[in-house]
Amino acid sequence: MTDAPKRTPLFDLHVELGGKMVDFAGWEMPVQYPMGIMGEHKQCREKAALFDVSHMGQVILRGENVGEKLETLCPQAYATLKEGKARYGFFTNEDGGIMDDLIVSNAGDHYFVVVNAALRHQDIPHMQANLDGVEVTEIFDRALVAVQGPKAEDVVGDLCPAARELKFMETTVAEIGGAECRISRLGYTGEDGYEISIPEADAIRVSKLFLAHDDCEPAGLGARDSLRLEAGLCLYGNDIDQSTSPIEASLSWAIQKRRKEEGGFPGAARIQKELAEGAAKKLVGIKPEGRAPARQGVEIQSEGGDTLGAITSGSFGPTVGGPVAMGYVAADQSAAGTKVNLIIRGKAQPAEIVALPFVTQNYKR
């Protein structure tokens, strides 16, 4: 990307808070604040943390039968998504690979979609070209802020009582500090919390209202990555991409029963076949036994020295207190408890395949 990185509506706040800014997917984003990644990670697990996720694409879909039409692009049951509910999903391609993952909310008179920052340029034309009779509008004048952690309900609820009433994967519109916000009880940290779409002009002021709470501190992309990895959540581009199917990625939970049976989405042939017969490889949790983190690209071998696959995400898990990773292995070697070796800088390091997540998800159902 040759263009100068773009700035979110919260850029000045990041600088004021001492954020260490990096270029991420074409956006100038804070990787951490003075507290540091470990502290910010623990802050989110123990209290509450505020993340700027405005680099993600916010899209409004308007028209007749938008949910039905989304089912032609995604294997999720969006036709039956009730008003006020949100659902995780993904666009699939004709080969059954994942084009991007996303969150779709039924907002009553429209649908609200959030897609990955790096894939805005792909997803929006994809929807415009394929959702017949649907008006697809990308929102450029709103920030998106995530408040995550066991105290998130207090941080947001003290300012906006309606937020307390939401359950996991529910969405509503309410005022926060006089600004009309879309508040959705979801996130990508494994903790309870909210993603809040805020008018650009109010974004810093409303964020400061959250940060004024004793239990809320800012957190950057570094903590966001270690939090989602411990929670066993896939990162597009690392753990899932155009070649990996949802079944390989252990995302069959995100395809509802009717869609599994009926098909009717891109790549249904492969996905239904893998549902019936199993996929050749599978995304699993991997716990290195030593202290050395296993990063993306590290080879996974059987104890006998056969190549099983590779690490797709790996780092140090501050809550786990040691290295954690995810990667693909041959399906017949994917059972939890299987001992493997990770080839880190040429040396075999023992590790074990484990059930995901590494840290119990703490959603308010």
Place this chain on the structure above:
Amino acid sequence: MATYYSEDHEWITVEGDVATLGITQHAADQLGEVVFVEQRETGDEFEKGGEIGVIESVKAASEIYAPLDGEVVEVNEALADNPGALNESPEGDAWIYKIKLSDASQLDDLMDLDGYKALIG
């Protein structure tokens, strides 16, 4: 006891023909929180410019390069159990190696404190 600095953000203090090597506070601050240090063993020989270990932070892995030729005479074993010491006292307790120098004249290629301060700005 003189202290020298390398462009790879290492410090070296010399007593006789034994040098103690570590990373600077500036390097530690740039790395972020250190979670793992991979060190060579006593008796291993270093060649100037060669990779002599790895420091892993939450964010990424960073190689350590030898600023001098030499042989490891002591490894700071405490870093294995407490890698975070590299953030706390990188220029003190959290030294990484003691090295027997092969060629003391290589010290002339290193910087003094003023030179290093100019490098990091």
